[in-house]
Amino acid sequence: MTKELSIGAVKIGGGRPLVLIAGPCVIEDESATLRHAERLMTICNGLSLPLVFKASYDKANRTSAAAFRGPGLDEGLRILQKVRDSLGIPVLSDIHSIEQVAPAAQVLDVLQIPAFLCRQTDLVTAAARTGKTVNVKKGQFLAPWDMKNVVGKVAAAGNENIILTERGASFGYNNLVVDMRSLPVMRAFGYPVVFDATHSVQLPGGQGDSSGGQREFVEYLSRAAVATGIDGIFMEVHEDPAVARCDGPNSIPLAELPALLKKLQAIDAVARS
Template sequence: MTKELSIGSVKMGGGRLLVLIAGPCVIESEEATLRHAERLMTICNGLGMPLIFKSSYDKANRTSINAFRGPGMDEGLRILSKVKESLGIPVLSDIHSIEQVAPAAQVLDVLQIPAFLCRQTDLVVAAAKTGKVVNVKKGQFLAPWDMRNVVGKVAASGNENIILTERGASFGYNNLVVDMRSFPVMRSYGYPVVFDATHSVQLPGGQGESSGGQREFVETLSRAAVATGIDGIFMEVHEDPSCALCDGPNSIPLAELPALLKRLQALDAVVR
């Protein structure tokens, strides 16, 4: 059994119910962010599912220099703070440099280390030293057993509030696959493990100047991951993915989310 974490009002791990981490890939505007957060809260309240709201204030790793990156740290954190205060739900976002750690930690309940940066020791240690929950996304280039060393960096910094997230492994060019062995391997380190269901169906750089995606496989992979006993599911969602400013091809339409979550909850109840 994994360690139980307290994230605002949400409990994750320790045999608790499956937690949803969800939101639009990037903060598109204050109004859109609040609207998505409210709809997600309504959906999760109806299902009795714990929710952590996720959206990025800066997508620093976009494929093209011309791609929308978000409102930036200051404005983005202000918007996430408003979500947290007005709706009472924990919030999560990515950090990309040591300079972002302190201001982000004043607002965020979970500091997320992007997959491409999971080996950056100084960033991981700086995040850990805040005492906040740190969600480290496993790099597409990393074996699941190599995450033991990442866990060691966080724990050695005096912080055992750790989440590990699987988001697929590079398989040739512009493609990802999910090795289901990752989940029991990473859970064996004693901390909650999350499956990033939407980034795992991404086709990185598959559209030339942006990434493609195969959202039709999100449920299949999610079912398989939940069946291994994971602690949380991570999904980027949008009311209209065709109009999303980031990761639309692999985002789940909000209208389809309740039925999908209900099916995953039923499976989670069997394996929990």
């Protein structure tokens, strides 16, 4: 059993039922972000499913220099603070540099280390020293057992509020594959493990100047991951993925989310029985 963590009013790990981390890939604007957060909260309240809202204030690793990155640190944090204050739900976003850590920690409940930066010791240590929950995405280039060293970096800084997220491993060019063995391997470290269902079906750089995706496989991978007994599921969602400004091809339409979550909750209940 993994350690139980508190993220605002949300508790994850320790044998508790599944938690959802979800939101649009990037903050597109204030009204859209609040609208998505409100719809997610309504869906999750109807299912008695704990929710952590996520949206990136900056997507620093976009395929093309012309791609939309988000509103930036200051404006993005202002919007996430509004989500947190007006709806009372915890919020998560990515940090990309040591300079972002302090201001982000004033707003965010969870500091997320992007997969490409999971071995950046100074960034991981700075995030850990805030005392906030640190969600580290496993790099596409790492074996699951290598994440024990990342856990060690966070813990060595005096922080035991650790979440590990699986998001697929590089498999040739422009493709990812998920080894479900990685989930119990990482859970054996004693901290909550989350499966990123939508980034795992991403096709990095697959459209030349942007990433593609295969959202039709999200449900199947999610069902398999939840059956292993994970602590949370991570999904990027959008009211209209066709016009999303980031990761539309692998985002779940909000209208389809309730039915999928009901299936995952049923599998989660069996896995814990």
